[in-house]
Amino acid sequence: MAEPRPSFLTRMMRIDRRVIFVFIGVALIFPLFFSISQRIQVSPEVAMLTAAFEKVPDGALVLYSLDYDPPSAPELQPMAVTAFKLGLKKKFRMVIIGLWPQGPQQADQALQSALRDEQFKDLKLTYGLDYVNLGFQSGNEAVIQKMGSDIPTTFPRDYAGTPVAELPIMKGIKNLGNFDFMVNISAGYPGTREWVQFGVDRFGLKMISGSTAVQTTEVSPYVGRQLLGLMGGMRGAAEFEQLSGFPGRAMKFMVGQSVAHVIVILFIIIGNVAYFATRGRKE
Amino acid sequence: MLSGLACGLLLACTALAQDMPTGTGSPDTAAIAAPVIAQVPPPGPATGVTATDAPNDDGEALIVSWTASPDDGAGLRNVSSYRILRAEAGRPSGAPFDTVGLATAGNTQFIDGTTNPGRDYIYVVAALAMAPTPGGAPVEVSVQSDPSQPVHSRAQWFHTGRLNSLFAVLIVGGAILYFIARARSGKSLFIRKIGGLEAVDEAVGRATEMGRKIFYVPGTQDMDEVQTLAGITILGRVAKVAAEYEADLEVPVARSLVMVTCREVVKEAFLNAGRPDAFNEEKIYYLTDDQFGYAAGIDGLVMRDKPATMFYMGAFYAESLILAETGNSIGAIQIAGTAMPAQLPFFVAACDYTLIGEELFAASAYLSKEPKLLGSLKGQDVGKGIILLTILLGILLTSIGAITLKTSELDKLGWYNIGQWFDVQ
Amino acid sequence: MRREIPTFIAFFVGVICIIQFFIPHWPFGTMVDTFSDWFIILQSFAIWLGVLNLMKVSLERSLSKKKTHDRWYGFVVVLSFLLIAVIGMFFSGGREFQVPGSRFDYLYVNVYTPLSSTMFAILAFFVASASYRAFRARSWEATLLLAAAFLVMLGRAPVGDMLTQWAPEGAHMSDIANWIMTYPQVAGQRAIMIGIALGVASASLRLILGLERSYLGGD
Numbered sequence: 001m002a003e004p005r006p007s008f009l010t011r012m013m014r015i016d017r018r019v020i021f022v023f024i025g026v027a028l029i030f031p032l033f034f035s036i037s038q039r040i041q042v043s044p045e046v047a048m049l050t051a052a053f054e055k056v057p058d059g060a061l062v063l064y065s066l067d068y069d070p071p072s073a074p075e076l077q078p079m080a081v082t083a084f085k086l087g088l089k090k091k092f093r094m095v096i097i098g099l100w101p102q103g104p105q106q107a108d109q110a111l112q113s114a115l116r117d118e119q120f121k122d123l124k125l126t127y128g129l130d131y132v133n134l135g136f137q138s139g140n141e142a143v144i145q146k147m148g149s150d151i152p153t154t155f156p157r158d159y160a161g162t163p164v165a166e167l168p169i170m171k172g173i174k175n176l177g178n179f180d181f182m183v184n185i186s187a188g189y190p191g192t193r194e195w196v197q198f199g200v201d202r203f204g205l206k207m208i209s210g211s212t213a214v215q216t217t218e219v220s221p222y223v224g225r226q227l228l229g230l231m232g233g234m235r236g237a238a239e240f241e242q243l244s245g246f247p248g249r250a251m252k253f254m255v256g257q258s259v260a261h262v263i264v265i266l267f268i269i270i271g272n273v274a275y276f277a278t279r280g281r282k283e
Numbered sequence: 284m285l286s287g288l289a290c291g292l293l294l295a296c297t298a299l300a301q302d303m304p305t306g307t308g309s310p311d312t313a314a315i316a317a318p319v320i321a322q323v324p325p326p327g328p329a330t331g332v333t334a335t336d337a338p339n340d341d342g343e344a345l346i347v348s349w350t351a352s353p354d355d356g357a358g359l360r361n362v363s364s365y366r367i368l369r370a371e372a373g374r375p376s377g378a379p380f381d382t383v384g385l386a387t388a389g390n391t392q393f394i395d396g397t398t399n400p401g402r403d404y405i406y407v408v409a410a411l412a413m414a415p416t417p418g419g420a421p422v423e424v425s426v427q428s429d430p431s432q433p434v435h436s437r438a439q440w441f442h443t444g445r446l447n448s449l450f451a452v453l454i455v456g457g458a459i460l461y462f463i464a465r466a467r468s469g470k471s472l473f474i475r476k477i478g479g480l481e482a483v484d485e486a487v488g489r490a491t492e493m494g495r496k497i498f499y500v501p502g503t504q505d506m507d508e509v510q511t512l513a514g515i516t517i518l519g520r521v522a523k524v525a526a527e528y529e530a531d532l533e534v535p536v537a538r539s540l541v542m543v544t545c546r547e548v549v550k551e552a553f554l555n556a557g558r559p560d561a562f563n564e565e566k567i568y569y570l571t572d573d574q575f576g577y578a579a580g581i582d583g584l585v586m587r588d589k590p591a592t593m594f595y596m597g598a599f600y601a602e603s604l605i606l607a608e609t610g611n612s613i614g615a616i617q618i619a620g621t622a623m624p625a626q627l628p629f630f631v632a633a634c635d636y637t638l639i640g641e642e643l644f645a646a647s648a649y650l651s652k653e654p655k656l657l658g659s660l661k662g663q664d665v666g667k668g669i670i671l672l673t674i675l676l677g678i679l680l681t682s683i684g685a686i687t688l689k690t691s692e693l694d695k696l697g698w699y700n701i702g703q704w705f706d707v708q
Numbered sequence: 709m710r711r712e713i714p715t716f717i718a719f720f721v722g723v724i725c726i727i728q729f730f731i732p733h734w735p736f737g738t739m740v741d742t743f744s745d746w747f748i749i750l751q752s753f754a755i756w757l758g759v760l761n762l763m764k765v766s767l768e769r770s771l772s773k774k775k776t777h778d779r780w781y782g783f784v785v786v787l788s789f790l791l792i793a794v795i796g797m798f799f800s801g802g803r804e805f806q807v808p809g810s811r812f813d814y815l816y817v818n819v820y821t822p823l824s825s826t827m828f829a830i831l832a833f834f835v836a837s838a839s840y841r842a843f844r845a846r847s848w849e850a851t852l853l854l855a856a857a858f859l860v861m862l863g864r865a866p867v868g869d870m871l872t873q874w875a876p877e878g879a880h881m882s883d884i885a886n887w888i889m890t891y892p893q894v895a896g897q898r899a900i901m902i903g904i905a906l907g908v909a910s911a912s913l914r915l916i917l918g919l920e921r922s923y924l925g926g927d
Contacts, residue, residue: 017837070821071828142744177394258867341737539758551925569758575827608834632842641907
């Protein structure tokens with residue numbers, strides 16, 4: 001004898017995950033086809049971060065450490081692009097490194113994306129003088145420790161294989177103490193925590209950070225002490241774009257995030273209503 | 284008249300480039316060599332240059348301090364940066380200084396981390412400004428300070444900024460060692476039940492009954508991560524149970540060194556269970572170092588092989604939910620353990636049992652029931668008790684201080700803020 | 709000796725690392741850097757073990773007589789590995805293989821990047837399905853978790869602020885979400901981190917002192 005069909009409520013309690021996937025997919029894709037803008041309330045951490053950025057004098061020597069790979073790029077690349085745009089606006093001398101193998105490539109893409117902005121289309125940036133990409137170095141926190149004493153030995157060549165001694169921007173840069181400011185964008189290990197432990201705590205680096213939404217909870221205790229500000233996830237990226245005056249992808253993607261959150265909440269409500277109704281019947 | 288003025292300016296700048304009326308007689312090795320016509324005079328020099336040994340280091344750093352130039356950050360002669368120059372004391376007169384670093388305007392300190400211990404150095408700080416030229420690019424104009432007194436760096440035998448850490452290490456380490464010694468004496472120790480570890484036998488037995496595999500994922504990090512070592516320790520126990528139950532155990536790994544270690548551990552486990560013939564080293568294999576490549580590989584294996592039991596024990600990042608949800612979708616019983624706070628919620632949501640944080644490190648002691656390992660758990664608890672009491676004391680004192688001194692800023696609480704005693708340099 | 713030598717090495721290196729944290733003077737200050745360098749070298753050479761194993765297992769699967777999907781996946785692994793390795797080593801400008809515009813960079817940007825991003829994007833769907841299943845008000849604690857999740861999810865997206873525009877300053881959904889993430893969440897995280905730190909200290913002490921030797925094989 002065939003099993004009786006489960007009741008509507010029981011089926012609502014056990015919706016096939018593929019149905020949920022379809023709804024989420026539509027929720028995320030739909031807003032990309034429509035230009036919808038929404039004002040984002042800025043969190044104190046991002047406000048602190050932007051203020052710290054603005055305080056750095058024009059022409060300062062700034063270290064950019066981009067410690068993430070393509071899977072985290074949707075969340076973190078908008079942060080990197082905006083950080084580079086601010087750097088270009090303030091004419092920072094930018095030294096770029098990566099503690100993840102793909103970090104320097106992500107940095108290169110972010111910088112090129114920043115340079116395509118209308119504001120900077122006439123800007124002529126000279127590689128080796130205005131900025132340099134030193135590439136990736138393996139060793140995780142050991143790299144940070146070594147940079148604390150000798151950067152040219154830790155990164156003897158840049159991304160393209162040129163000896164750092166031949167690069168004008170590297171003249172006089174010996175260790176982390178030479179940098180006026182640091183921007184770290186990271187997706188995990190090695191990343192913000194290691195920079196705080198081995199860079200900020202030991203060498204007094206002034207640092208701001210951007211991290212994925214999941215990592216934010218781990219590094220938020222450092223805000224206000226070791227970190228001068230923090231961007232968390234796509235929302236943090238959108239807030240940074242809004243505050244710095246460079247609206248970009250993050251602000252656009254937040255619409256999809258809004259819709260997706262609402263759909264998840266609706267499914268949770270459906271599941272709980274079905275759970276309580278079923279439990280009531282059993283009692 | 285105009286030509287006279289131009290000549291005067293030319294002469295003035297020539298003098299400035301070669302020898303400063305206030306400042307050193309030593310030429311700046313990186314200064315402009317040829318005289319240039321500048322429409323403004325050079326900036327005022329930095330003064331009061333001193334160098335002191337950097338404390339609590341290995342003797343390879345000196346801290347150079349100076350008073351900012353009067354033109355720092357303002358005016359036509361706006362100082363844009365400072366060049367820090369160094370030479371060994373006792374060098375021949377006229378020998379050039381070497382540039383050891385740059386500091387932007389507003390800074391009055393620089394750490395020179397390239398000194399040799401015991402060698403005397405003198406420092407000079409050159410204030411730099413960009414002077415406009417008529418119809419040309421701005422040129423750099425610099426003026427040097429007086430040299431500092433000779434000073435040498437020294438290595439310290441103890442890092443005084445870490446005294447508080449030393450106390451903490453001695454107290455917590457001492458408690459752990461004390462309880463290990465006490466446990467050896469035969470005294471039994473109470474350890475609360477950990478659900479995930481109690482379920483290991485049941486999970487392995489389920490896989491045997493269903494005739495399906497057990498997948499063990501020892502995290503995505505390398506052997507230098509203590510969570511990986513904890514995961515591999517648990518693997519040894521799980522492998523022994525799997526050998527006894529004749530279950531099919533597979534261990535896909537993300538690091539080569541972890542693969543080698545896991546093979547040794549599983550081989551020993553099978554040997555100890557009396558089933559060395561059942562061990563197959565091909566069941567412990569490398570997939571990829573790449574985080575999401577690893578997750579994709581395991582997901583594919585899970586969807587095709589449909590294991591009955593999944594273990595996730597070690598350090599995980601974003602791939603944790605991908606693995607756990609995939610395992611959940613095929614109905615596997617899942618036991619996870621990690622000390623990554625950000626990933627714990629995902630495992631709790633998607634797995635049947637989760638070892639939270641320190642439970643992962645307690646697992647080896649829990650499963651083996653060895654007295655000396657159980658004693659270390661007790662010592663850990665003592666450490667936790669001390670921290671708890673300190674937190675309560677801190678809350679009390681900070682609250683009293685805030686009320687008494689009518690301020691909520693920690694910096695103004697003075698000795699009421701005991702948190703400052705726990706800063707680690 | 710098979711187990712005594714590794715145990716002694718673990719003890720020696722562990723003790724030096726602890727001492728170095730407190731004594732910066734030579735030789736302790738430099739020894740940890742030296743050990744770190746040795747580990748990096750070991751890691752770099754060890755990658756070959758993994759790669760050779762992967763190729764062996766994949767080739768065996770692809771040449772296996774059993775008609776399973778694993779055959780094709782094994783073939784894809786071997787082909788992909790050879791493609792990337794050969795193009796990167798011989799057809800991408802030598803040492804500058806990572807420079808934008810090279811063939812290797814083309815594969816990285818157009819193949820690897822979308823694949824990795826896709827795997828990460830799957831999380832968005834899995835979070836939804838896991839939330840639907842896990843957030844049930846089965847008990848008081850679960851209800852509290854559910855309420856916090858609601859508030860944070862709404863507060864993290866601009867839609868929450870849109871729904872609470874009428875509320876006074878400081879009481880918008882994003883402010884509530886920030887408060888939850890800044891205070892109760894951080895407190896809970898810190899408690900777990902304190903436990904983890906003590907667990908790591910205890911586990912490390914056991915490893916350094918040789919009380920825990922199961923990672924060497926056996927009890």
